Amino acid sequence: MRHSMASVVSRMLVFVILFAALVAVEGQNPSPALAASCPGPGCEGLDPQASGCSSAGASSPRSYPLIRQSDGVQVGVGELRYSYVCGTNWMRVTSWVGVVPMFASIGHGMNYNNTFSMHGSYQVGWTLMVYAPTPHTACGYGGISTPWTGYQEVCA
16 A cells, blocks of 8 residues: 555654653643642641642542431431542531531541541531551541431441
């Protein structure tokens, strides 16, 4: 199969442009969405929002519904959050019925060493973070006080 010189040159030009674009992207800093001010053990005891860990590769490996005990209606969700960028866990409680009294606690392991707690009236509330880069090294619980939902302990 014969290709014209113009066809070969245009294909080479496309390749050079794509290669240059790849090199330019590779050399850039990480996007702000994956940047955090404290990766690693330096995140212990910091706020996940203020540090950037809540948006830096964060997920909810464990979550559970918050059920109002008086009528069985789900009024929120409790989550054990994890940031793979920061290597940290924290608890987050979200109310679906507005600002309500809530509570949460997070600690290292089932004995809750180095515990961080949150309580107050919020629509979304969270604890400070514990550094827990390996599985089964953080446990937490959280719930809504009024209307009472109870709580569930979760570990990751």
